Amino acid sequence: MKVSDIMSEHLICSRPDDTIVNVSQLMAEQDVGAIPICDDQHNLLGIVTDRDLIIRGYAEGKMPDEKVEQCMTEDLITANADMTVKEAGEVMGQNQIRRLPILKGKKIIGIVSLKDLAIEQHSNHIASEALEDISEQDHIH
Helix, strand or coil, X not given: CEHXXXXXXXXXXXXXXXXXXXXXXXXXXXXXXXXXXXXXXXXXXXXXXXXXXXXXXXXXXXXXXXXXHHCCECCCCCEECCCEHHHHHHHHHHHCCCEEEEEECCEEEEEEEHHHHHHCHHHHHHHHHHHHHHHHHHHHC
């Protein structure tokens, strides 16, 4: 099974010059914990998570009207739509990431999350292994 079979394709993206508060409100409205940051051509520039907003934003004294690019993660681990679900789970576990952006060239076409892995019956063990790897590292830090 390929990640294209389970990835979330209906993405809400923000721009790097959007404000921290606007992206926070978008997360709340869409009930998501991460927003891809893209240019006008949908090229992935980074991603911002709710944790990024807290740690790199508010905890560092950034104001709500500052640009979200100051909080986003730019050095991303990504995959393509032909990667298998098993490979995606392994990449997520090895890199301690909960979301894996799926690209076609530089354009984001989807995201695979641990939740996506867990929902897919055939990959429950993959999600469990990835979460176990991530959780082990969380306890170390």
